[in-house]
Amino acid sequence: MSVSAKQINTNSLPDANGHFGPYGGRFIPETLMGPVEELRQAYEDLRNDPAFLAELDRDLAQFVGRPSPLYHAERWSKQLGGAQIYLKREDLNHTGAHKINNTVGQALLARHMGKTRVIAETGAGQHGVASATVAARFGMECVVYMGSEDIKRQAINVYRMKLLGAEVVPVESGSKTLKDALNEAMRDWVTNIDNTFYIIGTVAGPHPYPMMVRDFQAIIGREARAQILDQAGRLPDALVACVGGGSNAIGLFHPFLNDAGVAMYGVEAAGEGLETERHAATLCKGRPGVLHGNRTYLIEDADGQIIETHSISAGLDYPGVGPEHAWLKDSGRATYVAITDDEALAAFHALTRTEGIMPALESSHALAYATKLAPTMDKDKIIIVNLSGRGDKDIHTVAALQGIKV
Amino acid sequence: MSRIKSCFDALRRDKRKALIPYVTAGDPQPDVTVPLMHAMVAAGADIIELGVPFSDPMAEGPTIQQACERALKHHVSLRNVLAMVREFRTRNDHTPVVLMGYLNPVEVMGYAEFARAADEAGVDGVLTVDLPPEEAQALVTELRPRNIDTIFLLAPTSSAERIARICAMSSGFVYYVSLKGVTGVASIDVSTLAAKLQQIRALTDLPIGVGFGIKDAASAAQVAAVADAVVVGSALVKKVGEFAGQPEKIEKAVASLVKEMRIAMDGVLLPK
Numbered sequence: 001m002s003v004s005a006k007q008i009n010t011n012s013l014p015d016a017n018g019h020f021g022p023y024g025g026r027f028i029p030e031t032l033m034g035p036v037e038e039l040r041q042a043y044e045d046l047r048n049d050p051a052f053l054a055e056l057d058r059d060l061a062q063f064v065g066r067p068s069p070l071y072h073a074e075r076w077s078k079q080l081g082g083a084q085i086y087l088k089r090e091d092l093n094h095t096g097a098h099k100i101n102n103t104v105g106q107a108l109l110a111r112h113m114g115k116t117r118v119i120a121e122t123g124a125g126q127h128g129v130a131s132a133t134v135a136a137r138f139g140m141e142c143v144v145y146m147g148s149e150d151i152k153r154q155a156i157n158v159y160r161m162k163l164l165g166a167e168v169v170p171v172e173s174g175s176k177t178l179k180d181a182l183n184e185a186m187r188d189w190v191t192n193i194d195n196t197f198y199i200i201g202t203v204a205g206p207h208p209y210p211m212m213v214r215d216f217q218a219i220i221g222r223e224a225r226a227q228i229l230d231q232a233g234r235l236p237d238a239l240v241a242c243v244g245g246g247s248n249a250i251g252l253f254h255p256f257l258n259d260a261g262v263a264m265y266g267v268e269a270a271g272e273g274l275e276t277e278r279h280a281a282t283l284c285k286g287r288p289g290v291l292h293g294n295r296t297y298l299i300e301d302a303d304g305q306i307i308e309t310h311s312i313s314a315g316l317d318y319p320g321v322g323p324e325h326a327w328l329k330d331s332g333r334a335t336y337v338a339i340t341d342d343e344a345l346a347a348f349h350a351l352t353r354t355e356g357i358m359p360a361l362e363s364s365h366a367l368a369y370a371t372k373l374a375p376t377m378d379k380d381k382i383i384i385v386n387l388s389g390r391g392d393k394d395i396h397t398v399a400a401l402q403g404i405k406v
Numbered sequence: 407m408s409r410i411k412s413c414f415d416a417l418r419r420d421k422r423k424a425l426i427p428y429v430t431a432g433d434p435q436p437d438v439t440v441p442l443m444h445a446m447v448a449a450g451a452d453i454i455e456l457g458v459p460f461s462d463p464m465a466e467g468p469t470i471q472q473a474c475e476r477a478l479k480h481h482v483s484l485r486n487v488l489a490m491v492r493e494f495r496t497r498n499d500h501t502p503v504v505l506m507g508y509l510n511p512v513e514v515m516g517y518a519e520f521a522r523a524a525d526e527a528g529v530d531g532v533l534t535v536d537l538p539p540e541e542a543q544a545l546v547t548e549l550r551p552r553n554i555d556t557i558f559l560l561a562p563t564s565s566a567e568r569i570a571r572i573c574a575m576s577s578g579f580v581y582y583v584s585l586k587g588v589t590g591v592a593s594i595d596v597s598t599l600a601a602k603l604q605q606i607r608a609l610t611d612l613p614i615g616v617g618f619g620i621k622d623a624a625s626a627a628q629v630a631a632v633a634d635a636v637v638v639g640s641a642l643v644k645k646v647g648e649f650a651g652q653p654e655k656i657e658k659a660v661a662s663l664v665k666e667m668r669i670a671m672d673g674v675l676l677p678k
Contacts, residue, residue, distance in 0.1 A: 027509055030561040
């Protein structure tokens with residue numbers, strides 16, 4: 001069975017100016033307003049164009065390998081002694097994570113707009129690799145901005161991007177991490193707007209990015225919804241997904257928003273603990289502000305300066321969050337919780353040993369929350385966890401924590 | 407009448423153009439800023455643009471990014487910057503001061519409280535780099551009743567329709583970003599600039615300031631020939647950065663560049 005991109009969910013938010021309630025919008029320098037509007041128009045024209053959607057469907061099937069399976073983790077569910085856990089296997093996509101769903105969509109859009117150069121920001125390197133991958137395939141020049149601290153931590157992904165023909169530019173400003181890479185990509189874009197398309201990797205940034213990235217990632221939830229109806233004959237009781245910027249979570253949640261009986265849990269990184277300063281739990285501990293082109297929850301100090309975050313998982317290590325999540329939190333439709341580094345690590349080992357699936361540390365946060373949630377639910381209840389990426393990229397981190405040099 | 411309007415009216419009568427130097431408040435340390443503002447006025451500045459340091463200055467090139475980082479090492483906050491303006495006002499009641507920065511520190515303080523505190527400190531204008539007019543109504547509504555001008559950016563990529571909308575929301579002057587890119591990197595192309603300013607003038611009576619890409623006295627003079635105001639940022643901030651380790655030398659270095667620009671600008675406009 002397969003689900004088509006043709007069924008792009010037309011939820012009423014955001015409004016015409018990109019607002020999700022008080023969140024979202026466009027908070028960017030004037031020079032970018034023209035290009036962002038041009039992008040919105042191009043996307044608006046293509047998002048309902050059958051030829052474009054057919055092209056996207058074909059790429060998702062033949063290049064990405066969709067649909068990704070929905071897997072009933074029976075042994076693990078039994079061990080936890082409660083609800084049945086199903087895993088949406090985004091880890092089986094080409095390049096090993098959900099990120100490629102979005103980069104394929106944006107690269108197609110870039111090509112339609114006649115852009116010859118793509119740029120991207122990356123933290124752990126997954127979005128950078130996914131961007132370099134589609135750029136290689138379309139023969140586009142690709143420049144990836146990456147904090148110099150992250151470059152040191154993610155040497156293998158840096159090398160992968162270079163193998164794919166991308167230029168990886170180290171960012172030395174600010175905290176030298178993902179947020180600074182995003183600033184630097186914006187600076188590149190403002191300088192090279194004529195030929196350059198900026199592939200943002202998450203559901204943040206100025207309108208239309210949060211909506212557009214959501215639309216491209218919503219294939220996850222559309223497939224999962226059809227798959228669970230097929231396998232279990234009914235909708236799930238709960239969805240669980242990790243939230244850094246929030247693209248895999250919104251991709252899973254969005255097609256279920258109108259299904260009132262489906263609870264949604266976004267899992268943030270509690271790092272060394274929510275009571276410490278070292279976490280990345282933006283929705284749990286932050287407050288609303290403006291960064292990177294949108295109004296959303298932020299981790300900031302009393303003066304409104306953005307603070308460095310911490311998580312064992314580089315993909316969750318971001319001081320902002322997608323504006324639609326901010327709205328889902330305030331409206332109460334979704335619940336946001338946090339999982340510590342240690343809890344995520346324990347879930348990483350548990351799933352690896354119990355099901356033979358090695359999850360990314362990001363996804364391990366969602367799994368760790370499922371281990372808390374499942375036992376509180378009856379055995380006939382259903383939880384879908386988004387297994388957003390595979391753990392191969394993290395084995396050095398895991399080994400180092402065990403004092404092993406790989 | 408706002409100080410900014412009086413300033414431009416007086417300059418127009420004298421057939422001169424405004425020189426607007428920018429420095430980042432608190433760079434490289436807080437006690438440098440107020441004396442530096444006075445020194446720039448003495449060297450010929452008409453309006454002072456004071457940068458509010460921000461951790462994520464998206465539109466700035468490396469020079470001003472580093473200025474923000476130097477200031478933030480001293481935890482220079484929006485409230486600290488307002489205190490600097492208040493101190494400046496104890497000795498100068500006529501030179502307009504425009505705050506230039508990013509929205510988040512203002513969001514955190516709250517628009518109404520910011521407007522009250524800025525008014526009390528003696529701020530004359532506010533330019534928020536990441537706040538286009540579409541999102542600005544709430545802030546403008548707080549600032550205008552207090553006679554604080556709201557200055558918005560125009561860019562080479564702004565359509566005629568946008569230029570009209572932006573000018574309608576602006577007061578004091580409008581700020582034309584003369585090139586695509588970040589602050590302090592490329593150089594200005596004056597003939598393209600002249601054509602664009604002509605297009606803008608057809609849509610507004612507000613004075614037009616031009617910034618981005620003005621590096622020295624010669625380019626300041628070229629821009630003065632076609633614009634109403636010349637905004638100089640990175641070239642001055644670079645001087646501040648050069649002497650970050652010897653702050654006593656900053657005033658002289660910055661003031662002498664301001665003075666060179668003043669002389670060059672007046673030279674192209676006034677009969678010898």
